[in-house]
Amino acid sequence: MELLVIFIVVLIAFGVFRFFRQRMYLKTLTEEQFREGYRKAQLIDVREPQEFKRGHILGARNIPVTQMRQRLIEMRKDKPVYLYCQSGSRAARAAQLLHKKGYEDINVLKGGFKKWTGKIK
Template sequence: MIVSSWIYSVIIILVVIIAYALFNAWRAKRAVTTLSEEEFKAGYRKAQLIDVREKKEFDASHILGARNLPSTQIRTRQKELRKDTPIYLYCDTGGRSSRAALFLKGKGFTELYQLQGGFKKWSGKTKSNY
């Protein structure tokens, strides 16, 4: 009897975790438009191009013309961004840029875009600070 109640507890916890993850993914999808590399290239020069990776990652290599605004600092530095200009976000794979977009959407930013697959899939021009 004790084992079965333990199993039910584990199942309930797993269901809650999965539901939470799915809900957050759904919210992030509504907050940001994911663009293919071609779509991203077509628009990022007329936008605020923001690399949300940490400074060390940015310095190693980043998309030419990007500004570094790490996702860990987005809450304190969001005022550096303009609400009247589209924001193109990227990170390594898309997770951090989705979370950054979700936060920015909550602060009133409306034109938010992210690079599909993130910087790891980028084949365009890059710059290294080393």
């Protein structure tokens, strides 16, 4: 029983640590904030190609999170990166990878594509 309590406490502490560490390098933006900056940035849709084909934010490039490690060469470190996926979780994973690879200005759309009300293709 004691071991289970210790395990749960460690698990919660690790989750809290990751949450605050992520907030240091990742900016989660509202749709309004996202709109203000994404035209001057690299707009990346990290969903799979079939999701991208069904609709995406106008001007976005599709680099699925599953291919991101192999396609880093397509993104510049000196320009802001604006990421989105369907709901936000894959974009957060992509942001973590980009941070580890030295990208600094990383932004994610809060709520993802399903909350987007702007222009789509």
